[in-house]
Every structure is written in C-alpha cells, then in structure tokens.
Amino acid sequence: NAGVTQTPKFQVLKTGQSMTLQCAQDMNHEYMSWYRQDPGMGLRLIHYSVGAGITDQGEVPNGYNVSRSTTEDFPLRLLSAAPSQTSVYFCASRKRNEQFFGPGTRLTVL
C-alpha cells in the first residue's frame, strides 16, 4: 500500500491564484480530512469527509473547498490564494482509531 499520498510537495502561488492540492489513499478508508499547520502551531482541521459524497467544515474552512466523489480521493481547492494561506497542508485518512497522515504540501503564497 502507498498509504496517503499528496501532490505537489511544494507550491508557490501568487495572491489571487487558485489551485488544487491532491490527496489520495489506497486503504479504502471512509474518513478523510485536511489540516493546515502554521509555524510553531499544532494542526488545525480545515475540512473532513466521512464518505464519498459527504463533506463538512472543520475549524478553519474559509477560503477552501473540498469534494469527495470517490473513496480514494479528497482534493482541497484554494479558490483565491492569500498570503495568510501560506502553510503546510496535511491530508489524513482514518481506520477505526488510527489516523494516517500524508507527507504534506508546503504552500507559499506571495
């Protein structure tokens, strides 16, 4: 199993640009989520999904959209990037009591 994969690893955007962070898992997990981590901080939940076709907001959803058309994929869309969205983004999937995290995407918005 590849586990949870994220692309790209690094991205630089200009203010106002849009982009999609990709997340995929091959473990057939129903639950997936997106977090962001700012320097010196713990992870904060952006959006999550409990299954295909079902998504909900987490703690910091503003400026982000998600969709879940398949069990495997859970992309995160930045609609109009802002410097405040400069962060490291982690995707995760969960099986029972254990969450598996991807390697992260480092995003810089200029």
Place this chain on the structure above:
Amino acid sequence: DAKTTQPTSMDCAEGRAANLPCNHSTISGNEYVYWYRQIHSQGPQYIIHGLKNNETNEMASLIITEDRKSSTLILPHATLRDTAVYYCIVRLPYGGSQGNLIFGKGTKLSVKP
C-alpha cells in the same frame, strides 16, 4: 472534546525512558486518550490510545491514572529518532465528526546523546 495540557518541551538522554505527561482533567467517561507524534516536518504518526486501562504496544506504553484526569506516555528506551513533537489528544472514539482530532501545541521531546 476535553482539553489537554502538556509541557512545552522536555529533554531525555538517549537510552533512558522518556515519560511525557498529559493533563486532561475534564475528560468525560467515554472519551479516549490518543497520542501522536510529529517528527520534523513530517505528517503526524499514531502511537497509542487507551480508555482507562494501561496500554502497551511496540512503540510505547500509556499509563492512565485511575481517575482518568491525567496520563503518561512512556518511551522505554529513547533513541535520537524519537526526537519529535508529541501530541496528547482526548476525543470520542471513531465515528463521523466525533473522529476529528483536535491538536494542541504538544510537547517537544529532545533526545540527547
């Protein structure tokens, strides 16, 4: 979810046991204690979880006090590769939004030679 309190940082000598405390005085009866760690810049990694009994796996042991208001994660023989930020999280067991993990700032453990 119950809030947790952890020390900001701790040091441990290589080969010694690392004992990481966590206070969760407002924990409810059906909430579990989970531990994750994050090694520099990587995604967090699950370590262990428990409800009220002590738990042990290949990575660590979890000791929960009888009143469940605090717990200790024990790494029995710390190595340099155990240097990481350790997060103690209290939440209801898996299921919908109740499965969301709420991260605090954790404890930065530095294992020194």
